[in-house]
Amino acid sequence: MSLILRKVRSNRWYPRDECPWLEKGELQADPLGDFQTTENMLSVWLIEDDLSNLNRIITALAANCDYVQNIDYIVFDQGILTEIGIRMQNSQAKTPDGEVNSNWHYDLIEISAQKLLRLVEVLIDRVEPQRVLPKQTTQWITDAVLSGQIDIGDLKKHIREKIESRI
Amino acid sequence: MRKILKHKPLSAHRQALGNATVELSEIRIKRQMEKLFFAAREEVFEDGMESEFSRELVLSIKQYGDPVIEVIRELILNDSVSPEVASEALRWIGYIEHEDTRDARLRLLEQSLTSSSLRVRDGAVLGLSFLDDPRATGSLRKAMELESSKLLRRNMQQVLEQLEGELQCR
Numbered sequence: 001m002s003l004i005l006r007k008v009r010s011n012r013w014y015p016r017d018e019c020p021w022l023e024k025g026e027l028q029a030d031p032l033g034d035f036q037t038t039e040n041m042l043s044v045w046l047i048e049d050d051l052s053n054l055n056r057i058i059t060a061l062a063a064n065c066d067y068v069q070n071i072d073y074i075v076f077d078q079g080i081l082t083e084i085g086i087r088m089q090n091s092q093a094k095t096p097d098g099e100v101n102s103n104w105h106y107d108l109i110e111i112s113a114q115k116l117l118r119l120v121e122v123l124i125d126r127v128e129p130q131r132v133l134p135k136q137t138t139q140w141i142t143d144a145v146l147s148g149q150i151d152i153g154d155l156k157k158h159i160r161e162k163i164e165s166r167i
Numbered sequence: 168m169r170k171i172l173k174h175k176p177l178s179a180h181r182q183a184l185g186n187a188t189v190e191l192s193e194i195r196i197k198r199q200m201e202k203l204f205f206a207a208r209e210e211v212f213e214d215g216m217e218s219e220f221s222r223e224l225v226l227s228i229k230q231y232g233d234p235v236i237e238v239i240r241e242l243i244l245n246d247s248v249s250p251e252v253a254s255e256a257l258r259w260i261g262y263i264e265h266e267d268t269r270d271a272r273l274r275l276l277e278q279s280l281t282s283s284s285l286r287v288r289d290g291a292v293l294g295l296s297f298l299d300d301p302r303a304t305g306s307l308r309k310a311m312e313l314e315s316s317k318l319l320r321r322n323m324q325q326v327l328e329q330l331e332g333e334l335q336c337r
Contacts, residue, residue, distance in 0.1 A: 007214075009212070009213065009214055010289065010318070010322070011251075011254055011285070011286045011289040011290070013318070014285045014286070014289070014316055014318060014319065018250075018284065018285050018286070033211070062215070064215075065214070065215025065216060066215060066216050066217045067215055067216075067217065067262070068215075069214050069215030070214060070293060070296065071214070071215075072214060128318060129318070131322055131325065133296045133325055133326065133329055134293075134296060134297055135296065135299060135329055
C-alpha cells in the first residue's frame with residue numbers, strides 16, 4: 001500500500017494544549033483549514049513505499065510558492081482512504097516539475113462532508129505534521145534547477161531571483 | 168512694573184518641536200499597525216503565499232524601520248493581537264531582507280519564543296529559521312528546555328541544527 005502526502009500548515013495541528021475548552025473525545029477544528037475541497041475533491045500526492053519520490057514532491061511544492069518557504073506536510077497510509085471509503089484518481093498538477101505533475105498527483109474524489117470529517121479525525125489521531133525548513137527547500141529547488149528537473153523560467157519572480165542569486 | 172518674560176532659546180523650541188513630531192509619528196505608526204493586525208484577522212494565510220497583510224507589513228518595516236518593530240513587539244508580547252496573525256507576522260519579520268532592522272527583528276523573534284501562545288512560538292521559530300542568524304542559538308536552546316509541546320520542540324531542534332551549522336560555516 002502506498003503513502004499519501006497532503007501539504008498542511010503545521011501550526012493548525014498543535015494538539016490540545018491551546019484548547020482547554022475541548023470536551024473529552026473532541027478535536028480542535030483548525031486542521032479542517034488544511035482540507036478545503038474544490039468541487040468535492042482534495043489534492044494529494046502519492047508517495048512511493050520507499051519514500052524515493054518524497055523530496056522531489058516537496059521540492060515541487062516549494063517551487064510552486066510565491067516565496068521560498070518551509071513545507072509542512074502529513075504523510076499517511078493509503079489504507080486510511082479505503083477504510084473511510086474515499087476514492088482517488090490520477091490528475092495533472094501545475095507545479096514547475098512536469099514529471100511530478102503527471103506521475104504522482106491525485107485527487108481524492110466524491111468527498112462528502114461526513115467522509116471529510118472522518119478523514120480529518122483519523123489523521124489528527126494518527127499522524128503528526130513534518131516540516132522541511134526554508135533553507136532546505138531553497139537548496140532542493142536550486143539542485144532541481146541545476147539538474148534540469150525544474151526550468152528556472154517556470155518559477156515565480158521572488159523564488160526565481162533567490163535561486164538565480166545562488167547559481 | 169513691567170513683567171520680564173523669559174524666552175526659551177530657539178534651539179529648545181526646535182528640540183521640543185522635533186520631539187513632538189517623533190511622538191506624533193510613533194502614534195501614527197502604532198495606529199497603523201493596530202489597524203493592519205486587526206484587519207488581518209479575516210485573512211486565511213497559506214505558507215509561501217503573499218497576503219495583503221504581509222505586503223503591508225513588509226512595506227511598513229522597510230519604510231519606518233525599528234519603530235515599527237517596537238510597536239509590533241508590544242502588540243505581540245502583550246497578547247493584543249490574534250495569535251494566528253502574530254505568527255504570520257513573525258515569519259515575515261524573519262524573512263524580509265532589511266539590514267537596518269536586523270538586530271531589532273532578531274530580538275523580537277527571540278522574545279516571542281516565550282509567548283504563551285503555541286502558534287506565536289511556532290511563528291518565532293520559523294522567523295528565526297528565515298533570519299538564519301546564529302546569535303539566536305542561546306535563546307532557542309533555552310526555549311527548547313521550557314517548551315511543553317513535543318512537536319514544537321522538534322521543530323525548534325531542526326532550526327537549532329540549522330543555526331549551529333551556519334555557525335560552523337562562518
